[in-house]
Amino acid sequence: MNAIECHRLTRQFDRLVAVADLDLAIPAGTIFGFLGPNGAGKTTTVRMLCALIAPSSGTARVAGFDVQTQAAAVRAATGILTETPGLYDTLSALENLTFFARLYGLSATQAAERAAHYLRLFELWERRNDPVGGFSKGMRQKLAIARALLHDPPVVFLDEPTAGLDPAAARAVRDVIKTLRAGGRTIFLTTHNLAEADELCDLIGVFRTRLISLDTPANLRARLFGQSVRVVLAGPAAPLAPLVQRLPFVSEVSAEERVLLVRLANPDQHNPALVRALVAAGADICYLEPFTPSLETVYLELIQEAVTVDGAS
Amino acid sequence: MFHWERITVLIGKEWLELRRSRGLLLSTFSPPLILPLFALGLIFAMGLVSDPDTAEIPAAAIDPALADLGLEALAQVIFGRQFSTLFLLLPMVIPNVLASYSIVGEKNRRTLEPLLAAPISTGDLLLGKVLAAILPGIALTWLCGLIFAAGLGFVAVDPVVPGLVLHPGWMVILLLTSPILALISVALTVMVSARVNDPRSAQQIAGVLIVPVMLLFFGQMLGLFVLNPAVALLFSLVLALVAVGLLWLATQVFQREKILTRWR
Numbered sequence: 001m002n003a004i005e006c007h008r009l010t011r012q013f014d015r016l017v018a019v020a021d022l023d024l025a026i027p028a029g030t031i032f033g034f035l036g037p038n039g040a041g042k043t044t045t046v047r048m049l050c051a052l053i054a055p056s057s058g059t060a061r062v063a064g065f066d067v068q069t070q071a072a073a074v075r076a077a078t079g080i081l082t083e084t085p086g087l088y089d090t091l092s093a094l095e096n097l098t099f100f101a102r103l104y105g106l107s108a109t110q111a112a113e114r115a116a117h118y119l120r121l122f123e124l125w126e127r128r129n130d131p132v133g134g135f136s137k138g139m140r141q142k143l144a145i146a147r148a149l150l151h152d153p154p155v156v157f158l159d160e161p162t163a164g165l166d167p168a169a170a171r172a173v174r175d176v177i178k179t180l181r182a183g184g185r186t187i188f189l190t191t192h193n194l195a196e197a198d199e200l201c202d203l204i205g206v207f208r209t210r211l212i213s214l215d216t217p218a219n220l221r222a223r224l225f226g227q228s229v230r231v232v233l234a235g236p237a238a239p240l241a242p243l244v245q246r247l248p249f250v251s252e253v254s255a256e257e258r259v260l261l262v263r264l265a266n267p268d269q270h271n272p273a274l275v276r277a278l279v280a281a282g283a284d285i286c287y288l289e290p291f292t293p294s295l296e297t298v299y300l301e302l303i304q305e306a307v308t309v310d311g312a313s
Numbered sequence: 314m315f316h317w318e319r320i321t322v323l324i325g326k327e328w329l330e331l332r333r334s335r336g337l338l339l340s341t342f343s344p345p346l347i348l349p350l351f352a353l354g355l356i357f358a359m360g361l362v363s364d365p366d367t368a369e370i371p372a373a374a375i376d377p378a379l380a381d382l383g384l385e386a387l388a389q390v391i392f393g394r395q396f397s398t399l400f401l402l403l404p405m406v407i408p409n410v411l412a413s414y415s416i417v418g419e420k421n422r423r424t425l426e427p428l429l430a431a432p433i434s435t436g437d438l439l440l441g442k443v444l445a446a447i448l449p450g451i452a453l454t455w456l457c458g459l460i461f462a463a464g465l466g467f468v469a470v471d472p473v474v475p476g477l478v479l480h481p482g483w484m485v486i487l488l489l490t491s492p493i494l495a496l497i498s499v500a501l502t503v504m505v506s507a508r509v510n511d512p513r514s515a516q517q518i519a520g521v522l523i524v525p526v527m528l529l530f531f532g533q534m535l536g537l538f539v540l541n542p543a544v545a546l547l548f549s550l551v552l553a554l555v556a557v558g559l560l561w562l563a564t565q566v567f568q569r570e571k572i573l574t575r576w577r
Contacts, residue, residue, distance in 0.1 A: 013574065050430055053570045076432040086424040088326070090333035095326075102322040103431045131333070147427065 002061075003028040003155050003186035004049060009058035011044050018044040020210045021058070026203060028154070031177065031187040033201035035194070035299055040208045042190050043083065046157050049188070050078050063154045076104065079148035079156045085140040089133030093124050093143055096132055097150060104151035111150075118146035121176065137164040145173060149180070156180060157188045162196060174200060198295040206302045208310075213302050220298050226251065227267050228291040229274070231260040234284035243281050247274065261291060315440060319433045323441030324448075327415055331449075334414075341410050345403050345453050349461035352396040356478075357468035359388040376539045378477060386471035393465065393478035394540070398529045400458055400487060404495040405522040407450035412502040413515035415442055420576060421510060429569050439503070439567045446502075447495040454495075458487045485545035486529075493552045498522050500559035507566045507576050525552060 002025045009022040018041040026032045036042050047053045049062050051071035060067045063077035087096050094115055101111030119125045122142040132140060141164055148156055161177065162170035177187055177200055191197050197204060198217055206212040206220075213220060233240070237255035244253045244262055249270040252263040264270045267290065278285060331338060363384045370391055379387055419425045428438070465475040501518045509515050529540065529548065538544050 047573060052426070052429055052573055072432045072434065075430060078430070080427065080430045082423075082426045082430070084423045086422070086427040088330060088424060089422065090330050091326070095329065099322065099326045100427070100431065103319055103428075103433055105319075105432065144427075 001028050001064075002026060003030070004032070004060070004062050004188065006049070006060040007058055009045070009048060009060050010056050011041070011048055011053070012056040017209060019048070019055075022207075022211055024205065024211070024214070026186060026188070028186050029181060029184045030202045031181050031189060031200050033197035033204045034188060034190045034207060035192075035197060035204060036207035037303060042207060043159070045207070046080070046159065046188065046190060049074075050080050050157060051075050076151070077153055077155060079151065079153040081144050081148045081156075081158045081161055083159050085144035087132045087140055087143060087147075090131055092129045092131055093119060093135070094128040096143060097147060100147050101150045106151060114150050114152075115146075118149060122146055122172070138166055138169045141165055142169065142173065145176070153185070155186045155188065157190070159190045160192065161189070162191075162193060170196075194294070194296040194299055204295070206299060206306075208303060208306050210306075212306045217295055217298075220295075220302075221293055224293070224298055224301050226263045227265070228261055228263045228293075229267050229271060229288055230291040231262060231274070231278065231288050232286045233258045233260065233278075234286055240278060240281060240283055243277065244274070247277055249273065258286075316433070316437050320437050320441040320444070323433070323438065324445045327411075327442065327445035328449075330415075331411065337410075337414060341407055342449070342453060345407065345457055346460075348400070348403070349457045349464065352393070352399075352461055353464040353468050355396070356389050356393050356465070359392045360385045360468065360470035362388065364388065370534075370536075382473070382477075383471065386469070386474050389469060389471075389474050390477045393474065394480075394483070395530060395534055397461065397478060397483050398486070398526060398533065398540070400454055400461070401491055401494055401526045401529070402523060403454040403457060404447070404450045404491040405498040405526070407453055408446040408495045409498045409502050409516055409518065409522065410512075411449065412442065412446035412499045413506065413512040415446060416503060416506040417509060417512045417515050420506065420572075421512075425572055429572060435567055435569055436564070439564060442503075443496070443499045446499050447492065450495050450498075451492050454491045455487065480540070481542045482540040482545040485542050485549065486540065490545065490549045490552060493549055493556050494522070494525070496556045497552065497559055500556065500563040503563040504559070504566050507571070 004024060004026040006022050006024040009019060010017070011019040022045060034042055034045070044053070048055050048067060049060055051062075051067045051074040054068060062074050065073040065077060067074050088099070091099070097115035097118065098111045101114055102108065106114060116125070119128050122145070124139060124143060124146075127135070127139070132143065135143065141161070145158070145161055148158065158177070162173050165173060174196065177189070180187055189197065189201060201217060203214065204217055204220060205214045215223065235258065237258055237260045240260060241253050241255040244250055244260060249265055250262055251265065254261045262274060264274070271288065275285060275288065379390060382390065419428065462475070462479050465478060469475055501522065502515050505515045505518050532538055533540055
């Protein structure tokens, strides 16, 4: 079952198209990374999916509810961490959480229990009665995440959940996100931290007004870079590049200082032939390893492609 | 259909925030309490002066009930009636201040989006904000009116003075018109809140709000009318129509989508 489904979801502000023809199908229990540059329309998309603003056209269902006709049910079934924590500074951590828990329909007892649970989980229990105005950025962020989870929503939207957190707190938040997935929740993660997206996400959507690509991180890498090997040589790599390019099983080669990056159809089968060809040409090979591009490399490549296509059209 | 449980939760949060904002609390609620004491002091002082010109004031001339009063008592009644209309400033100013901090304050602190993401309808949200702002204003107005009414017996030079100052028209004004004015005040504040980023800017609307009170004040003083129950009810009815119109406009401004995409 899909937790989030959109079909040709579009939002236009006067003449500006913020989101165009977005098609998404995110299975329940998935961590979905929604990546894109600033101003790409990510916030508008999240707001539509949380039934905060209406689409100009297209449809979307979240947790089984239509965002337009069942807006209240969508809001009850989703938790959201907004770009800014948006907490009440004069209220204590406990008061902030219990207020929102009650607003989400929990009884006073349930609200107190859930608030206590999340305050302990995020190590804020000792500061529960302190006004939030005196909290650090990291503490505020953790409290805002706790607020998004209070009512046990099946779908959670997190906008930069680890922004401003120290490494230990960021790790704790990532662990919580993984725990949420293990509990069957669907996480819609908007982030610029690509290493974090790589670590957490089952599915990645690269977005710039339109959805540029939607796949697993591994498939995105394979699609863009195929299967590549990195050959580290004792001497300069550039003179050997033309030779390697002529090999029938090599689709692409690039050279930088002492490194050759070679894209092959099947490394297991072709690596021995590649090594033999290089040695025969007099190359001193230090070592050879599979090349796994970072998600950042994949992302930048995809965005660059989209910019080029948009520029051409 | 309103969800009162959520509305009361919201009102509770609003009042908790207010209680924690000591500066706002003191600066908003202390000065009004001085008003009845100040009025009583002046009425007491009026009773010490016997000025023959008092009988020439238009307000005295058009009300037959004042014909047999002594000059000191007449001065107290005329002054008391004038001053008693000023109580109507309270239900406009206090809700205006509270609503501006509540709505523009949330907008500035960027706490509105999480609130709007909750499963509370904009009608419930608006009603919660409105009630949280007007109820303290109305309560304080009535408290000040009560202090004024209770104190009048002590400063009056003639036992008939309290009855002539606290006439049925004034009762209508206090009990019926003041909540309507509070509603108008908050409705205008909501509408202005969409355009401004500073609570004090939203409070400038209070300048417009004093117009109906000044109409009453000067209308009575110039002898244009006696504020009897019929006049007070008519005045309330006109204001109620204005309130309904402004509240409808406020609900049009206070929509999730507009708050998130149009409010600046």
